[in-house]
Amino acid sequence: MSETNATLGLNAGAPGADAGARYHLREHHPEHGTMLGFWIYLMSDCLIFASLFATYAVLGRNYAGGPSGAELFDLNLVAINTAFLLVSSITFGFAMISAQAKNLAKAQLWLGITGVLGVCFLALEIYEFYHLIHQGAGPSRSAFLTAFFSLVGTHGLHVLFGIVWLVVLMFQLGKHGLSVENLRRMACLSLFWHFLDVVWVFVFTFVYLMGVLP
Template sequence: MSEITANYPGALSADAGADPSARYYVDEHHPESSTLLGFWLYLMSDCLIFACLFATYAVLGRNYAGGPTGADLFDLPLVAMNTAFLLLSSITYGFAMLESQKKNLRATMIWLGITGLLGAAFLALELYEFSHLIHQGAGPHRSGFLTAFFALVATHGLHVTFGIVWLVTLMFQLKRHGLIPENGRRLMCLSMFWHFLDVIWIGVFTFVYLMGVLP
């Protein structure tokens, strides 16, 4: 019995000396590398989804069906402001990661809160853009171009929404448990997800909006 206990320092037992069949509870270690590897695999699968959406837009992006074009619809100053919100949120998340490495919980929470507000501002402007387009009669049913546009941009917006929900949940976890190793892994995974969304949006801004206003 002592040999088993020596081999498993985290083991606990009840009446181990009296009951040979006593159960042992061993502290399990969750390897950080496997978590990050699994999340990288998820991001690669998400890359395939966006690759398909970009490819669809490349095929349908000039199919206007006699309707409005990107040059007629896109408000570049508004989209540039929206892009600035998302890129700034990536910077503020980086500050949160730096503070978490310093074990400064309060500063980490503040930067995460700012990140969430910038993400919410991004979504608010995107929803305003969608409602404005639909009000103009340029909904996703109007042409192949608009169908592909709404599919790509809305899918990215849905990812940002999930990211904000994840961020708020993580803030509750941090407030309750602090900067424990498990929350550190969650912060790292959300960091990869958030920066991934920034990279995708840069592609959307360039390929859809900037190229869309060209004649």
Template sequence: MSNNTATLSSNHGAAGADTGARYHVRDHHPENGTLLGFWIYLMSDCLLFASLFASFAVLGRNYAGGPSGAELFDLQLVAINTAFLLVSSITFGFAMIAAQAKNLAKTQLWLGVTGILGACFLALEIYEFYHLIHQGAGPARSAFLTAFFSLVGTHGLHVLFGIVWLITLMFQLPKHGITPENMRRLSCLSMFWHFLDVVWIFVFTFVYLMGVLP
């Protein structure tokens, strides 16, 4: 009886060990799973901005007796702001090159420059909003201004989120190094930042340049 019990225990232990070996998962994170998920997020963000652009296309000429874009927009200021964001995309590219070379100091340097340029962009956008509201051209003035503040403001919130994400990574990199996980986060932020640049090019062309046309 004791021999049978020992045999059963031995078989049960072997089966348990075999089951454990069979179902042991070494990596719970599927390869390229984060990047795929982030691409899906960017596609949903495309739908968000597409709806905002569509709203502006419909409402962009409804001034309700108020000022038009030709009267409000300062193209020189907007051009400077556009330059800040486009150059920040280049500096982020330098940060990615440095990260791929495992150069932590240069990665941090270029991320810092990117963050400063993004903050300058955001500061000028806030100044523009403040100036418009001070002139009495707030979002409640007309359908045109409602659509304008919704579209440009949503883009500005995305830039703010990108800056917060960038600062978080700048704290993580010295602590953990340029690990595969941090490289994956940098790659996602890089896609996000370049996506915002592309959206802003459409904003600059569709809202500002076309907005000053009679």
């Protein structure tokens, strides 16, 4: 027993053992690896939306004898939906400020408001899709509508994923608080949410505003 203790003591005091201990205690996660990886993901998402915008640019006037955007789009409804998403970006900013100030309750409150606004956005978008399909203007009616549903639907799907991620994050914050990992997750989700806002500004301008022009 004493020999074992002596051996452990020698090993603990050896420079090699100390270096090994430091090596095993060192964090293997790169300091900015998550953020870099997430930026790479956002760039890939940019390529997806760029392809969808390019497709819409080519097919956006191919009505096949069906209704055009000027006949279908309700700009008042779309403007309200745009306001929901833009305000949600502001509330997410307040959540990040509260998190940086280590105020967990306010951070969760602002995240909750952001989620509610995101749900309102999705609800109006689903209503718009239902209304269009009910009018006989479904995605199979013309190339224009196929491109429209593909672009706007892909954006809406991203918003849905963002809401699910936000709900999961709120549970993680409630369980673990404002840990380094949760702050990193919040920062990634913030980038994702603002990215969706920027994409929607292009959708609103390129699809809806330009779509009502003769």
